Amino acid sequence: MITPRFSCTQTDASVVVTIYCPSVRAAELETHVEDTLLTVHINPYFLRLNFPGRIVEDENSSGEYNPTTGYLTITLTKNVKGEEFKDLDLLAKLLAPPPSKARRSEPIIEVLSSEAMEDGDSLVQKTQNLSLEQQEILEAAENDWRLPQAVPEALPPLETSAQRLYGFLNLHSGYFTHVEHMENEVNELGKDAEACPLEERRRRRLRHEDEKWDEEHYMADLAEDEYIQELIGWQHTHATTAGHGYSEDEQLVMLRLPRKEYLATDTQTHDLYLTLLSLLFSYAYESRTTQRDPTPESAWTICSLTPAFSALDPPPYPTSFPQLPKDGHIARFAVAELASTFTASYRRALAFPLYRSWALAEACRLDVSAFLTGGKRTVTRCLLEMKHILDHHDVYYVYSKIWVDDFCTWVQAYAIDEVLEDLGKCVKSLHMEKAMIGWDLEELEEAVREAAQREPDSDDESAE
Structure with missing residues (x-):
């Protein structure tokens, strides 16, 4: 697909997108408007713009193609009349994909099942089966957690390739x-x-x-x-x-x-x-x-x-x-x-x-x-x-x-x-x-x- 030349202007109530796409069939034009996104497809051109504000496609919206000049003009209505859409001249900003939705940073814990407390004999049996390291931890817990400690040495960063990134x-x-x-x-x-x-x-x-x-x-x-x-x-x-x-x-x-x-x-x-x-x-x-x-x-x-x-x-x-x-x-x-x-x-x-x-x-x-x-x-x-x-x-x-x-x-x-x-x-x-x-x-x-x-x-x- 080819990204066409385009420019954007605005009025108090609408946004006007002018697209240069010569020698196309206007009947093949497909547009889609969703929230702040406008998608235009008319073979072989494709354009997706992400505006700073919400737009809607209503009875005041229109699309007109002039085969003589090769310009397609699309007029869309602003969701909030009078809102100023900033940076319409910054084409790279309009072409940039919308930001990813924020992801939950904290872990989500789900309890799948729970068991009733075991009786005393079961606990004793499990304690006897503990490893030597686990038994030392239990003994230290009874002695105010006084385990022998040492400052760990910093590990070198793991390198899986000799190639470095830059730029x-x-x-x-x-x-x-x-x-x-x-x-x-x-x-x-x-x-x-x-x-x-x-x-x-x-x-x-x-x-x-x-x-x-x-x-x-x-x-x-x-x-x-x-x-x-x-x-x-x-x-x-x-x-x-x-x-x-x-x-x-x-x-x-x-x-x-x-x-x-x-x-x-x-x-x-x-x-x-x-x-x-x-x-x-x-x-x-x-x-x-x-x-x-x-x-x-x-x-x-x-x-x-x-x-x-x-x-x-x-x-x-x-x-x-x-x-x-x-x-x-x-x-x-x-x-x-x-x-x-x-x-x-x-x-x-x-x-x-x-x-x-x-x-x-x-x-x-x-x-x-x-x-x-x-x-x-x-x-x-x-x-x-x-x-x-x-x-x-x-x-x-x-x-x-x-x-x-x-x-x-x-x-x-x-x-x-x-x-x-x-x-x-x-x-x-x-x-x-x-x-x-x-x-x-x-x-x-x-x-x-x-x-x-x-x-x-x-x-x-x-x-x-």
Whole structure:
């Protein structure tokens, strides 16, 4: 079945679904309305939409097909007149399956039968038949339960396979089975990507960052930063204006996104928001350095700056910043966990790409704050642009499959605007310290300033 292009609008009393399905027989149209679900089938197209409110099919409902334009228009009545159906422009949210019904978490106990209390002789006989361990338990019960005790050793996790999961909610595997035969320059795990545990991924990532760190490159960019200052002064469109409505190309991409129900726990959801920060930071850096005109290196830049891509190592990361309050929280997110997330992004922004500047990294962080404040529509638009860049690369498209596709769907269907706005405020107020990076940035910058002060003196002496 083919999912057709469609759009949804609403009035005070109804919802209007416009579906593009050219060259079909209107007589074969089948529709079904149940609670919040609308199902449309007209060969070869199939569409199922899950609305945020209840709809009904009554005498005010209608369906009209225009064979000239190929558009089918279905009008359905709202169960509650005047109710506003939010997010009708978020197609992935409408296409997402309805949430599963809550399951009973506590066990259900059913008494199948009961027996009368045995007499004393029967109990004595059963006691004599007890095992030695069971008799010791009975004796201990008579002696105030003073059994010999020892702290049990923690059992190692049971591993039934050498293969490890990765990607969005650890849903993926097998994408790097033959990675040694691919020209994947950002993969820091090599042929071990499929079997490398998370701890080892993190160790390799940190080691690779230390190896790629170049003091001279950083000092040179600081000494001659005219072009970098131009990049810092550039304003991102998504950071200054909130977009309204998606283009036709964006809608077509959203129709091809995975349609999944993500059963994430509260902890997993929290971690997804943190991972979203690192993705948006990489997108912000690429956008600033190309001014939203992607180059053949754009996909490499995004992947190199994102730990979840290059090392399959998403947040959260261990925090070791004693200068930050341990119990300090800004809304839903701890200061330390936000700092550790951006520390990983800053380190990569200072070690891998062409322009390596602390001030540029700070500007990208403020871009991330602006994207989040714009809500899930702005965030989705950023992710769609990132997806477009990755999808058009013959190697790095794999990171779109294991991360960005799912994030595009999840943000539209599950992210909450209030949480994104709250997170945006957290990111904006976050104070990043250069000491967090671990590469003596302050000492290097002081050396550059001292060298700059000495240069005029040497020029004056040569002039004399």
